[in-house]
Amino acid sequence: MMLLRPFTVLALGAFAAAALAVPPATPTPAAAPRTPGEIIAAAKPGDWVEIAPSDLLVMTLAPDAAGSPRRVIIQLMPAPFSQAWIGNIRALASAHWWDGTSINRVQDNYVVQWGDPNGDDGAKAKALPAGLAKTSQDDYATPRASGFGTWFPFLRDGNYAPHVGFKSGWPIGWDGDHAWPVHCYGMVGVGRGLAPDAGTGAELYVIIGHAPRHLDRNIALVGRVVSGIEQLSSLPRGTGALGFYEKAEQRVPITSIRLASELPAAERPRFQYLDTASATFADYATARANRQDSFFIKPAGGADVCNVPVPVRAVNGGAQTK
Amino acid sequence: MMLLRPFTVLALGAFAAAALAVPPATPTPAAAPRTPGEIIAAAKPGDWVEIAPSDLLVMTLAPDAAGSPRRVIIQLMPAPFSQAWIGNIRALASAHWWDGTSINRVQDNYVVQWGDPNGDDGAKAKALPAGLAKTSQDDYATPRASGFGTWFPFLRDGNYAPHVGFKSGWPIGWDGDHAWPVHCYGMVGVGRGLAPDAGTGAELYVIIGHAPRHLDRNIALVGRVVSGIEQLSSLPRGTGALGFYEKAEQRVPITSIRLASELPAAERPRFQYLDTASATFADYATARANRQDSFFIKPAGGADVCNVPVPVRAVNGGAQTK
Numbered sequence: 001m002m003l004l005r006p007f008t009v010l011a012l013g014a015f016a017a018a019a020l021a022v023p024p025a026t027p028t029p030a031a032a033p034r035t036p037g038e039i040i041a042a043a044k045p046g047d048w049v050e051i052a053p054s055d056l057l058v059m060t061l062a063p064d065a066a067g068s069p070r071r072v073i074i075q076l077m078p079a080p081f082s083q084a085w086i087g088n089i090r091a092l093a094s095a096h097w098w099d100g101t102s103i104n105r106v107q108d109n110y111v112v113q114w115g116d117p118n119g120d121d122g123a124k125a126k127a128l129p130a131g132l133a134k135t136s137q138d139d140y141a142t143p144r145a146s147g148f149g150t151w152f153p154f155l156r157d158g159n160y161a162p163h164v165g166f167k168s169g170w171p172i173g174w175d176g177d178h179a180w181p182v183h184c185y186g187m188v189g190v191g192r193g194l195a196p197d198a199g200t201g202a203e204l205y206v207i208i209g210h211a212p213r214h215l216d217r218n219i220a221l222v223g224r225v226v227s228g229i230e231q232l233s234s235l236p237r238g239t240g241a242l243g244f245y246e247k248a249e250q251r252v253p254i255t256s257i258r259l260a261s262e263l264p265a266a267e268r269p270r271f272q273y274l275d276t277a278s279a280t281f282a283d284y285a286t287a288r289a290n291r292q293d294s295f296f297i298k299p300a301g302g303a304d305v306c307n308v309p310v311p312v313r314a315v316n317g318g319a320q321t322k
Numbered sequence: 323m324m325l326l327r328p329f330t331v332l333a334l335g336a337f338a339a340a341a342l343a344v345p346p347a348t349p350t351p352a353a354a355p356r357t358p359g360e361i362i363a364a365a366k367p368g369d370w371v372e373i374a375p376s377d378l379l380v381m382t383l384a385p386d387a388a389g390s391p392r393r394v395i396i397q398l399m400p401a402p403f404s405q406a407w408i409g410n411i412r413a414l415a416s417a418h419w420w421d422g423t424s425i426n427r428v429q430d431n432y433v434v435q436w437g438d439p440n441g442d443d444g445a446k447a448k449a450l451p452a453g454l455a456k457t458s459q460d461d462y463a464t465p466r467a468s469g470f471g472t473w474f475p476f477l478r479d480g481n482y483a484p485h486v487g488f489k490s491g492w493p494i495g496w497d498g499d500h501a502w503p504v505h506c507y508g509m510v511g512v513g514r515g516l517a518p519d520a521g522t523g524a525e526l527y528v529i530i531g532h533a534p535r536h537l538d539r540n541i542a543l544v545g546r547v548v549s550g551i552e553q554l555s556s557l558p559r560g561t562g563a564l565g566f567y568e569k570a571e572q573r574v575p576i577t578s579i580r581l582a583s584e585l586p587a588a589e590r591p592r593f594q595y596l597d598t599a600s601a602t603f604a605d606y607a608t609a610r611a612n613r614q615d616s617f618f619i620k621p622a623g624g625a626d627v628c629n630v631p632v633p634v635r636a637v638n639g640g641a642q643t644k
Binding site: 065106108109137140155156157158159160184185186194195209210211212213214216217218229230233234235236237288289291294295296297298299300301302303304306307 | 387428430431459462477478479480481482506507508516517531532533534535536538539540551552555556557558559610611613616617618619620621622623624625626628629
């Protein structure tokens with residue numbers, strides 16, 4: 001039997017983790033360790049942070065073959081990350097620009113992508129609203145000077161970032177000078193052409209497979225799906241190159257994409273995420289890294305940042321992550 | 323711009339990697355670096371290893387709603403890994419035991435699982451063939467003494483294994499004493515009850531999301547899907563607990579599961595995998611870890627073992643991995 005290794009939190013420079021010391025897992029033979037789900041279920045009301053309606057995008061797809069409605073809800077990232085693209089996304093939603101566009105690409109173990117299917121054809125491309133911001137690849141990562149708080153807890157990585165952790169509810173990489181969001185399952189990013197093109201925000205994708213972390217710092221991440229990802233991840237895979245649908249009729253029509261803040265108050269979805277600075281989140285991350293609940297016999301002693309999904313729940317609904 | 327870090331190969335003890343020294347990535351401004359796909363396309367015929375028909379399972383599902391056939395092909399792992407379960411799986415296939423069973427569970431970002439939907443109900447469970455081997459959780463990892471060759475190249479991990487690499491075409495973890503297969507996308511494992519139950523092999527699952535590496539050494543892995551995973555990963559998610567289908571009619575009927583070696587010769591699918599001991603595989607892994615081809619601006623300098631999928635191709639067909 002492998003010995004239990006404590007879950008390591010590294011404190012770096014000014015990013016003192018003392019306020020969130022993650023305790024080593026201490027096996028208590030008398031009581032069964034709590035599962036990550038049990039820890040979330042026991043969170044205090046104050047551990048949950050409400051997501052502003054202006055940070056929620058509501059995507060409505062054409063009904064499925066059985067006539068059932070399909071809705072996907074995306075949370076946009078907070079400052080200081082990716083704000084040029086996110087400003088454009090808010091402008092595109094306010095202009096109802098995505099209405100009548102479609103999901104055009106579903107590549108297995110990779111991405112679902114949507115936008116104007118003729119976006120690469122200058123003659124047929126749908127005109128973008130005026131006033132979109134110019135974006136830059138320099139903003140795929142955010143310099144320390146931009147300010148992203150005084151600390152966040154660090155998990156081990158090993159390949160894609162010197163350090164990884166969570167900031168204001170998001171999985172983040174960090175190299176001492178810059179911080180950047182990372183490509184976990186469900187994260188939403190901005191399609192682009194070859195560099196230095198950095199994309200406008202009109203073409204978006206969501207990760208539906210193993211985290212393609214090699215995309216980190218190579219493309220802008222702007223948000224994550226907080227509800228309805230199964231409406232995207234279960235779509236038929238495209239059979240064209242890169243998973244594009246080969247026939248127009250295979251594309252999934254997008255009825256509308258709206259900011260929740262622009263919906264009538266009674267129609268606004270409400271979501272909360274678990275405060276990643278809370279002791280509850282630390283307990284949850286520790287449990288994810290040291291599964292000792294009934295099914296498990298060998299705790300790993302660590303966790304990939306993408307295997308610690310930030311819990312999100314619908315208000316007056318159930319938790320949205322397993 | 324981040325400096326390029328060489329892709330590190332660690333040689334441990336008797337596992338000398340000298341024969342497969344992975345060169346550091348040396349940017350050559352004059353020529354565009356090859357993509358991983360270009361490296362695979364240029365592999366020599368001798369870099370490919372034929373998979374024995376006795377190591378291929380052919381799963382035929384009921385046709386989809388449009389009447390299209392659905393076929394999934396699974397490669398079983400070689401000795402010395404998980405052989406008790408794999409022997410049972412061969413016996414179950416030879417007995418046509420899975421015919422008439424079903425896919426019963428599809429949990430988003432996790433697994434698709436199949437077998438007898440009444441397997442947990444003693445009164446209704448389908449009888450298993452006589453003579454199945456007893457399995458043990460002690461065999462989730464294989465001791466060094468069992469012999470698994472003289473070396474394999476190591477990638478960095480950081481959380482789930484002291485070392486990871488590839489052996490005979492498979493992603494493997496290693497702690498100096500034991501080696502074990504790891505839960506990457508597409509890997510197939512054996513459902514089980516609470517420990518010490520280790521499962522018979524009659525209930526199988528495949529990973530359809532971010533690698534749940536915390537399952538490593540907690541459950542038996544027996545193979546991987548080499549063709550048709552999109553037939554499983556795009557199934558509607560189950561809405562019951564753990565993604566089980568709530569209604570019997572939602573289950574996907576399994577028409578048959580056969581060993582390719584028991585099919586008429588003309589009907590046997592043929593597949594090959596890229597020899598993970600070849601220089602071509604080393605070049606491919608290096609390229610995966612240091613993407614410098616046209617789209618990329620910041621190479622990662624490392625790769626998660628599950629982001630270096632072992633290339634598999636159908637003979638007389640195209641490559642099966644992207």
